[in-house]
Amino acid sequence: MQRIPGSVTIDDVARHVGVAKGTVSRVLNNYTDISDATRKRILQAVKELGYQPSATARNLKRGRQDTLGIVIPVGHGSGADPFLAEFIDGIARALDELGLDLLVTTAHSREHMIETLHRLVARRKVDGFIITRTEVNDPRIAFLSEKEFPFVAHGRTSDPSGYAWFDIDNEAAFADGVRHLYSLGHERIGFIGGSLELNFALQRLHGYRQGLEALGVRHDPDLESLQDVSEKGGFAGAEALLSLDKPPTALLCVTDALAIGVVQFCRKYGLKIGSDVTVIGYDGLPVGEYLDPPLTTFSQSAQDAGGRVARKLIDVLDGTDPKSLQALAKAVLIRRASDGAPSMTPDELSKLFRDRLNHQPHSDTKGE
Structure with missing residues (x-):
């Protein structure tokens, strides 16, 4: 069978011979710890299949460490x-x-x-x-x-x-996130970010502010909370923003880890994600799909x-x-169950949260 030059991969050679891909690589890179019989089989398969190592693979031994x-x-x-x-x-x-x-x-x-x-x-x-x-x-x-x-x-x-x-x-993604939340009916949209020394955190903050400006929504610095980009940071950010006299009904987080921390905080105080509080993350991590409820997120794989x-x-x-x-x-917005239209006003959310804070703490669990 005629093959297109370059279409044969190291995986094809390994499957053809019935050995691990690493074994093929070691033979091609002239390691001496492979038996002569296996070496001959691999080199024969390379010839028969027409496998051509990349320029990188050919040059690796020229003073490189691999x-x-x-x-x-x-x-x-x-x-x-x-x-x-x-x-x-x-x-x-x-x-x-x-x-x-x-x-x-x-x-x-x-x-x-x-x-x-x-x-x-x-x-x-x-x-x-x-x-x-x-x-x-x-x-x-x-x-x-x-x-x-x-x-x-x-x-x-x-x-x-x-x-x-x-x-x-990043700017475009967070401007889109603000527009999406506004289209659902959210007017007080919170932002939980990271250190502004990190360029992605600064870009996403700029995008958040650009989104508000484009919609004619007044920028409120009280709705921004900068934390460590971790679950613990998300927990702290949710506490800071939801404790405001007029809390946001939606929280836009610069990472999924922060969003997971927000979910942990809301769960502790019995706030329903997706109705009482909308949460959107960013990263598209696989774990987000298995949260309860599953996390809406911007995916970048x-x-x-x-x-x-x-x-x-x-x-x-x-x-x-x-x-x-x-x-x-x-980035692509993947909608799941953690975002939705607001079920109450900021004043009503503040009253609900203060009631839960004073009378109904659900657990002693803190953000990890």
Whole structure:
């Protein structure tokens, strides 16, 4: 059977021979721990199927470590954000297709982050970095750019012109979120966000405000609560906003983790999600579908984002101009049961919440 050049994958070779994909990769990369018999079968299958390793796979042994790196910033509550777990899984899956490895470590401060990057660069532990949770003015990008060390960012900075990145149009998504909630009848719409050092958090706040302005709705700073991007932060944000004399009837959260914290808070005080209080998250994490009620969210597919960023870094390593590897995608609103028309006015919601707060605490559970 004639095959289209490049259409045969390493998975096809592995299935044809009946071995693991990693075994095929090790043979192609000249590792010596595979038996001669298995090696011959794999090389024969490569020839018969017409498998052609990518330029990256052919070049990996030319002074490279076969490893990409990501240093997770454990600040702003990001260590508790399930988005990063899905994102890293997407990276790992994409790299596994090429038989590459992923080095993951953490840093607890800006200084520690730069120290970690400097150490890994100096020791040549990785071939390039994936930068996540980009900041408005990101010292990691400044450091790697100065060192001329390959990297790709998931997210942008205040000046995204000189490097490769993949991002979502955060402003557009949150402006759309405000319009959606307003169309349901909500006029007091709360915003629970994260540190404004994080560029995505700042962009989503801008989108929220732009949405209000476009509708002619007065901006009320009391309806904005900035927290750690974690379930605990969502719990605290819900407490702050729902305790107002005129609370919002809808809460727009910059991550699903924050939205889950809001759900936990409302459950504690017997407030019905989707009727008493509407909640919308952002990330499209799988866990949101299984909440009670299921979470309405803007989906950006963390796994897909991880895979796309990983493949962009491979392109950078293959010599593609980083400035040509910039892509902006749109988030998609997935409606579930956590959003709906308001069932009461802000004054009525305030009275209900104060009554529950004073007389009917349902549990001692706090946001995780």
